[in-house]
Amino acid sequence: MRYLILSDIHANLQALEAVAAQAAGEFDQVLCCGDIVGYGADPNAVVEWVRRNVARIVRGNHDKACAGLEDPEWFNPVARHSALWTQGALSEENLRYLRNLPRGPIEVDGFQLLHGSPLDEDEYVLDRADANHLAPYLELPLSFFGHTHLQGGFWCHRNGVRPIRKPAPTEDEFSLEIEPDVLYLVNCGSVGQPRDHDPRAAYALFDSQARVVSLRRVCYDVSGAQERIRQEGLAPLLAERLAAGY
Numbered sequence: 001m002r003y004l005i006l007s008d009i010h011a012n013l014q015a016l017e018a019v020a021a022q023a024a025g026e027f028d029q030v031l032c033c034g035d036i037v038g039y040g041a042d043p044n045a046v047v048e049w050v051r052r053n054v055a056r057i058v059r060g061n062h063d064k065a066c067a068g069l070e071d072p073e074w075f076n077p078v079a080r081h082s083a084l085w086t087q088g089a090l091s092e093e094n095l096r097y098l099r100n101l102p103r104g105p106i107e108v109d110g111f112q113l114l115h116g117s118p119l120d121e122d123e124y125v126l127d128r129a130d131a132n133h134l135a136p137y138l139e140l141p142l143s144f145f146g147h148t149h150l151q152g153g154f155w156c157h158r159n160g161v162r163p164i165r166k167p168a169p170t171e172d173e174f175s176l177e178i179e180p181d182v183l184y185l186v187n188c189g190s191v192g193q194p195r196d197h198d199p200r201a202a203y204a205l206f207d208s209q210a211r212v213v214s215l216r217r218v219c220y221d222v223s224g225a226q227e228r229i230r231q232e233g234l235a236p237l238l239a240e241r242l243a244a245g246y
């Protein structure tokens, strides 16, 4: 089976459409590691796309806050305002869909999907020390996650932990072959709000037969997404950061 794995779409319809167009024909099923809404200006269109196309999904912290399952009081003011705006903008049906999203990790075809860490959906796995600490809690050798918006992740072997690299600015793809006796924590990167200083939308493909993960980047209509954020009166910072990828 060939999977398209998305994370942190954050209501960015322009980025999502570019990813879907580039990956078209290369996957059998779509999976998602959460945070489909929050920050971006098109939550209804994005949730509807996810409802139509995504086979398995775990919720993210923004999905919880935007669905009203959690008070976003601990979010920074920009994230909090966007969560409350999103909650008001979403249709009743889309809100119900968000409220019913399962908490990760969930198992799919011998690998798992999670949002933050295997222990806590709100926890950030940022560096080798975090990956080393969490490796014993991984129930399966291959996990896909998101939350940090930093594409890549970690390769955990008994001899140590190494970062997985993402495509360089001059590349569209970096592929890695999944080896036995290694634990993989693969960060798909963020479709709708990359924070690794590469503004291109990020996503992953996984071929479970060939055992190959491909980390991809694709250019999208950043000005279109910025324009929508401004039209809806969301914080200007949310538009500005898309151009720089932070």
Ligand code: ZN
Pocket (backbone or CB within 6 Å): 008, 010, 035, 060, 062, 147, 148, 149
């Ligand atoms: Zn996120």
